[in-house]
Amino acid sequence: MSDFLFSINVVLPLFLLIATGYVLKQxxxxxxxxxxxANRFVFNFPLPLMLFQNIRNTFDGSxxxxxxxxxxxxxxxxxxxxxxxxxxxxxxxxKRRATTGSMIQGIYRSNFIIYGLPLATSMYGxxxxxxxxxxxxxxxxxxxxxxxxxxxxxxxxxxxxxxSFSLIIKNVFKNPLIxxxxxxxxxxxFDIQFPVFIETSVNEMSKxxxxxxxxxxxxxxxxxxxxxxxxxxxxxxxxKLVIIPLAAMIVFIKMGFRELELAALLCLFATPxxxxxxxxxxxxxxxxxxxxxxxxxxxxxxxxxxFLFIFALxxxxxx
Numbered sequence: 001m002s003d004f005l006f007s008i009n010v011v012l013p014l015f016l017l018i019a020t021g022y023v024l025k026q027x028x029x030x031x032x033x034x035x036x037x038a039n040r041f042v043f044n045f046p047l048p049l050m051l052f053q054n055i056r057n058t059f060d061g062s063x064x065x066x067x068x069x070x071x072x073x074x075x076x077x078x079x080x081x082x083x084x085x086x087x088x089x090x091x092x093x094x095k096r097r098a099t100t101g102s103m104i105q106g107i108y109r110s111n112f113i114i115y116g117l118p119l120a121t122s123m124y125g126x127x128x129x130x131x132x133x134x135x136x137x138x139x140x141x142x143x144x145x146x147x148x149x150x151x152x153x154x155x156x157x158x159x160x161x162x163x164s165f166s167l168i169i170k171n172v173f174k175n176p177l178i179x180x181x182x183x184x185x186x187x188x189x190f191d192i193q194f195p196v197f198i199e200t201s202v203n204e205m206s207k208x209x210x211x212x213x214x215x216x217x218x219x220x221x222x223x224x225x226x227x228x229x230x231x232x233x234x235x236x237x238x239x240k241l242v243i244i245p246l247a248a249m250i251v252f253i254k255m256g257f258r259e260l261e262l263a264a265l266l267c268l269f270a271t272p273x274x275x276x277x278x279x280x281x282x283x284x285x286x287x288x289x290x291x292x293x294x295x296x297x298x299x300x301x302x303x304x305x306x307f308l309f310i311f312a313l314x315x316x317x318x319x
Contacts (some may be wrong), residue, residue: 014114014299017211023220037218042216043283046209047276048180053141053206054113055184058137071131071261072138075268077250079142082108082269083150086239093232101154102287104237105147105277107244108293112139114210115271116264119306124260125319131264139268141181144171145300147280157285177280213275217292220282226293233293236273240298241305245270249309253318263319270309272298 024030024083043165086104093103110116116136153173172178186192194202226233248269252262275293313319 003250012141014214017214018218018221018296018299021215022221023218024215025219030219034183035207035216038212038216039220039279039282042209042213043279044176046205046212047279048176049202050206050209051144051177052180052187054136054213055140055201056188058133058188066133068134068261071257072134073253073262074255074257075135075265076138076142078251078265078269079108079139079146095232096156096287097154098156098281098285098287099229099232099290101151102277102281102291103232103294104150104154105286106236106273106291107239107280109143109147109274109277110139110240110268110271111274111299112136112268112271113274115302116267119267119271120260120263120317122285123263123310128260128263132267133260135264135268140285141178141185143276144177144181145172145174145272147187147277148175148178148284151284153285154239155285171284188198210275213279216274217278217295220288221296222289222290226296229290229293233290236290236294237297237301240273240294241270241301245309246307248319249313258318262313266309266313266319270302270306272302 021030021035025032025035086107090100090103090107093100112161113136120132149168149173152168205233232252249262249266252265257265273291275295276293278288278295280286281291310319
């Protein structure tokens with residue numbers, strides 16, 4: 001029951017922020033144009049700062065010493081396999097290229113930053129910080145690079161014939177989230193220290209990224225659109241919360257992962273879709289509406305599915 005209550009306490013604040021944005025839009029307190037500009041602002045400023053801080057704090061001087069090659073490579077391989085499988089099956093549910101791209105990103109991209117550490121520490125305390133930090137350092141760059149490639153290929157703002165390798169590379173290295181990852185890695189690796197006033201400003205600005213992104217998503221959310229896109233959104237949510245984490249747990253248990261390491265991998269593959277997927281889809285010419293639906297549905301149902309996974313794995317003695 002405590003694990004279930006914890007999941008509820010993690011999920012509910014996110015929903016309240018989404019609901020706040022929706023109410024503000026419906027009551028006319030904010031306009032459509034404001035939400036569109038706020039969406040662009042989040043993508044280009046506070047969200048990159050948040051990623052910069054997370055990467056920077058992960059790749060500090062102790063990162064190499066605590067590096068677990070087996071855990072990192074297993075997680076990396078799992079993400080790549082998931083993306084490869086989705087490239088085959090997602091087109092069956094997405095009627096448009098933009099919808100397919102948004103579905104693929106919505107399924108493989110977990111809200112690991114928000115859910116990973118608190119969920120793992122609720123089970124194993126401070127000892128969970130090390131494996132989660134290692135996975136975080138790998139996951140953020142991989143998630144964002146893969147998202148840029150996928151959203152570029154499936155974007156409806158350009159024709160398939162106009163997409164080239166050079167265009168994909170260009171989009172990767174001009175993406176503010178990728179640049180934030182590179183900057184965070186560099187600053188963290190070389191242990192570059194900022195003056196206190198800069199450090200404080202960056203910390204404060206990075207804190208607004210997630211709440212503002214959730215409120216913007218709520219403001220742009222359309223219930224009518226959910227009914228129109230229910231099948232692909234539900235299919236994506238089913239893959240995200242049930243099929244993929246179940247397959248991942250079976251494979252990782254067979255590989256010998258147990259307790260803390262298995263819990264870290266569960267947090268990576270079983271947590272709901274990251275709100276970043278909505279922001280990137282909106283800004284890169286894919287289907288932002290269905291991205292929002294996947295985020296909302298997966299966030300709503302994750303309290304139940306995460307509880308069931310934790311309960312089942314603990315009952316069988318794996319956690």
